Amino acid sequence: MNIKPLLDYIENHVDLTLKEEAFLKSKVVCRKYLKGQYIIQQGDVCKHVCFVISGCTKTFYLDREGQEHVLSFAIENWWTSDMGSFISQTPADYNVLCLENTEVVMFLYDNSEILYTEIPKLERFFRQIVERAYTASQKRIVRSFSLTAKERYIIFKKEYPKIEKRIPQYLVASYLGITKEFLSKIKSQLAQKSQ
Known part of the structure; x- marks a missing residue:
């Protein structure tokens, strides 16, 4: 190697x-x-x-x-x-x-x-x-106490763009401390906002 x-x-x-x-x-x-x-x-x-x-x-x-x-x-x-x-x-x-x-x-x-x-x-x-x-x-501890799930997801996307493309969404949700359904909701809200 x-x-x-x-x-x-x-x-x-x-x-x-x-x-x-x-x-x-x-x-x-x-x-x-x-x-x-x-x-x-x-x-x-x-x-x-x-x-x-x-x-x-x-x-x-x-x-x-x-x-x-x-x-x-x-x-x-x-x-x-x-x-x-x-x-x-x-x-x-x-x-x-x-x-x-x-x-x-x-x-x-x-x-x-x-x-x-x-x-x-x-x-x-x-x-x-x-x-x-x-x-x-x-x-990460401070963010989990002080930011909304949406804000935490936006930070995750910004800081780790390469990771999000490589892992299943349920793992992103687990990392953020939310359900995959709630993550889907956040993503669709953000997608609508950007249109």
Whole structure:
């Protein structure tokens, strides 16, 4: 598998020498998943953080009634994992499921300290990723309390135009915390407004 997209992504944040790149390559694992396969399941301890080379995943949890709640999606050049489980090495609260055949580069928990020791700038790089994820999560919480479903959908369309085209509408609805029927109603209102 070609991990150049990962190296390009890292280069946007920190400069790696050829020696550091070679060391990084020796410490990551490339893996292919089929559509419908889990990268992590609720209750398992998350042993890796994944960079998506190709494909699409959803992160979700199942409540006691078996109802699915979608937290996020990940496509090419995005990260996916249960970060809380990865950091604390405790059972995962979330599932990560492949919505398409997906290729990822995995950073294993057991190798993370070795990478940080050998390439200290990677620790700063991962700190920035976690900070951005935390900020996005906080924004999402505020939006879910303060915005209408229609406003949340408009923001979703604007921020994630590539994702909406690739996933079923019921997943968009779950992400927004509404029913697929209500999402259809919102979409038809917006379509009428734009005519």
